[in-house]
Amino acid sequence: MVTFGSVNAGKTTFIRSLSEIPPITTDAIATDHVASTKRTTTVAMDMGKLTVDEDLVLHIYGTPGQERFDFMWEMLAEHAFGYVFLVNASEPEDLLETKKIREFVLAQHPRPHVIGVTKTDLTQSCDLGEIAEGIGTDIFNLIPLDARDTGQCIDVVLALLAQVEAAAM
Numbered sequence: 338m339v340t341f342g343s344v345n346a347g348k349t350t351f352i353r354s355l356s357e358i359p360p361i362t363t364d365a366i367a368t369d370h371v372a373s374t375k376r377t378t379t380v381a382m383d384m385g386k387l388t389v390d391e392d393l394v395l396h397i398y399g400t401p402g403q404e405r406f407d408f409m410w411e412m413l414a415e416h417a418f419g420y421v422f423l424v425n426a427s428e429p430e431d432l433l434e435t436k437k438i439r440e441f442v443l444a445q446h447p448r449p450h451v452i453g454v455t456k457t458d459l460t461q462s463c464d465l466g467e468i469a470e471g472i473g474t475d476i477f478n479l480i481p482l483d484a485r486d487t488g489q490c491i492d493v494v495l496a497l498l499a500q501v502e503a504a505a506m
């Protein structure tokens with residue numbers, strides 16, 4: 338399972354919340370325009386592990402948000418059974434970027450996926466209608482979550498597993 342989305346959408350946090358082993362992260366001090374939003378950013382990938390049941394152990398990967406790392410998106414997408422796209426509700430400027438990331442990944446390796454919406458708790462956040470329109474999907478495809486909350490992250494994984502099951506039928 339691979340998590341995609343723009344910088345600061347909550348991808349690394351999502352994996353940290355889900356993983357039962359200390360996640361392996363590749364955050365480095367941000368040196369480009371990202372430095373104005375956060376101190377460190379993912380440069381290669383995040384890795385975690387989640388045991389759903391005795392027959393299903395998920396390896397969860399997070400990608401860097403910047404487009405110049407799109408070769409990592411491609412590599413991780415290729416072997417994934419499904420994707421979680423995360424979109425930051427508090428950054429309207431990120432909607433177009435999220436739309437492009439999703440289109441890029443699905444064009445290369447179409448897979449079952451879900452779209453999680455983070456940061457809806459922040460006062461300046463867009464509503465779900467604006468987000469659906471901005472990234473070019475239907476509102477019922479969006480799952481609001483706080484990436485810091487393990488229970489809410491698990492609900493997103495379960496929604497993805499339901500999509501995977503539906504696609505297999």
Ligand SMILES: Nc1nc2c(ncn2[C@@H]2O[C@H](COP(=O)(O)OP(=O)(O)O)[C@@H](O)[C@H]2O)c(=O)[nH]1
Pocket residue numbers: 342343344345346347348349350351378379402455456457458459482483484485
């Ligand atoms: N308020 C709020 N903060 C969040 C939420 N999800 C993630 N964050 C915070 O957003 C920041 C950036 O998250 P990070 O996982 O580094 O984003 P990434 O660039 O996508 O890997 C962290 O400080 C998280 O704690 C949320 O739903 N609400």
Ligand SMILES: [Mg+2]
Pocket residue numbers: 348349350378379399400401
């Ligand atoms: Mg990250």
